[in-house]
Amino acid sequence: MPEIRSYRPTDRAAVADICVRTADNGGDSRSLYPDLDLMPSIFAFPYVDLEPELAFVLDDGERAVGYVIGCAATPSFARRWRIDWLPRVPQYGPLTGPPETPTEQMIGLLHNPERLVIPEVADYPAHLHIDLLPEYQGAGHGRALMTRLLNTLAAKGVPAIHLTMLTANTPARAFYDRLGFHHIPVPGADIVTYLGRSTSV
């Protein structure tokens, strides 16, 4: 039976692999973003490197097969992203013009951590990402990972958490609804949906 445990630096490659296999609207992103470090450099590595105490993995006995990762305070995380994280990924930009390809759109996100800080989520200071390899989905592991993160945040005194998801990812939306997340209206949000909840389980 797979077990949930804290992230270790030796999980980094497995976490990157999970990220790329789930980063295209919940599915495999390798054909869309052929550079296999790009999506992890935006959606996984900043979290496990800057805030490893909020990173948990599902371990099948051989490797990480799922994760939940997050940060406790989004505004300070965005500042550390700019100061501490961007210098570690000089191979990705910054862009010299408007983004034209999917890869360039992602590099644009990488260089704009301030996009994470919006007034509508100010009462939900933490945020998260959760992904499992396909063969481990639908078996309760996502709920267990989320519970572990929520309990850790609550113990730190963080009252609430939000996430940003692609609106088209309807299976993920059903999961978050089931776990008690509610919609946070954000003017102009269309392609993405903001959800939030208390950290009290």
Ligand SMILES: CC(C)(COP(=O)(O)OP(=O)(O)OC[C@H]1O[C@@H](n2cnc3c(N)ncnc32)[C@H](O)[C@@H]1OP(=O)(O)O)[C@@H](O)C(=O)NCCC(=O)NCCS
């Ligand atoms: C979304 C994801 C993290 C959910 O994890 P999971 O392990 O598959 O979900 P669980 O089995 O723990 O399900 C928890 C609850 O949500 C419900 N649920 C999960 N997926 C659902 C779906 N597609 N439709 C309806 N309900 C769903 C389950 O029935 C379960 O309900 P219960 O605990 O009350 O019985 C996982 O499927 C995943 O990694 N998907 C691909 C990547 C992705 O889309 N990540 C989110 C990006 S925003």
